[in-house]
Amino acid sequence: MGGWRNLFPKVNDFVYIQVASVDKNEVNKECKSRIADIEEESFLIEVPMDMKSGQSKRLFLGDELSVYFLTEGGIKHYFNTYVLGFADDVVKLIRIRKPEPESITKIQRRDFLRVVAELEIAVKLKDNTRFLAYTDDVGGGGVSYLTDENYNLSEGDTLECWLLVPYKTGTIEHVPFEAEVVRSKKLESGRWITMLKYLSISDFERQKLIRYCFERQFDFKNR
Known part of the structure; x- marks a missing residue:
């Protein structure tokens, strides 16, 4: 399992997010966030910012996300997840489900939960x-x-x-x-x-x- 554990993003790592939507314009928007904390079954991330406009992206409970993070050598690792809830620390944080380690791939999967x-x-x-x-x-x-x-x-x-x-x-x-x-x-x-x-x-x-x-x-x- 140790090898798998290293595959997860770590606290302070950036993650890049696309929100599932039947609206193609929305799906192609990429947002950037940061891992603020890691729990047993979830990640807590900061409110994502739209990479182009710099505006914060509001997420809702149940939103499905395609996420990737970079490992050494700049390799993208993708996983699909969804918003579990919210937490208030000094700033508002979003709780997303931690993926199964074997579901993290180097290829983006478009099969959102549909x-x-x-x-x-x-x-x-x-x-x-x-x-x-x-x-x-x-x-x-x-x-x-x-x-x-x-x-x-x-x-x-x-x-x-x-x-x-x-x-x-x-x-x-x-x-x-x-x-x-x-x-x-x-x-x-x-x-x-x-x-x-x-x-x-x-x-x-x-x-x-x-x-x-x-x-x-x-x-x-x-x-």
């Missing part, structure tokens, strides 16, 4: 049109759903949504959120796929989705 899932979603448009659809995938940053018509949706439209989330325990949760349309396109099948990013979702509700995604990911791995 799982293929057919969940029932209720959608309400600005003009009060309501319809039910089924998701194509679900993640910590947004969802995609399939419908037979487009409902005249265009990029930037805001929707009110309720997602039905079933867990392995048999319980079913309703997760309400407000979302923005990132893209809506017609598939070869004639159906429409609409990609949404969360605009307004409570930390509590987002955690429900993250939990569901982890359950699903675990299922896929164990098949």
Whole structure:
């Protein structure tokens, strides 16, 4: 294990972060942060700063992150993680999950915690049109759903949504959120796929989705 331990970034090391989003502009923004403290199952990092604008980047509970740090010789080591919570020291710190050592790679993996899932979603448009659809995938940053018509949706439209989330325990949760349309396109099948990013979702509700995604990911791995 000693060799693995050396692979983790150390206190005061810089880490470079991209936040998962269905919005391509957001995904490509790189932020810089620093490891402030290391706990048994998490890292505490400083509030990240956007590398181009120098502005601080606000992170939310459940945000998924692609992180890399540099080891001797300037080699990048990547891992995917998510925001577990926050801590107040002299400055505000963000707690992110420590990755499994074997998941740290020299190649950036784009498979953020987004799982293929057919969940029932209720959608309400600005003009009060309501319809039910089924998701194509679900993640910590947004969802995609399939419908037979487009409902005249265009990029930037805001929707009110309720997602039905079933867990392995048999319980079913309703997760309400407000979302923005990132893209809506017609598939070869004639159906429409609409990609949404969360605009307004409570930390509590987002955690429900993250939990569901982890359950699903675990299922896929164990098949």
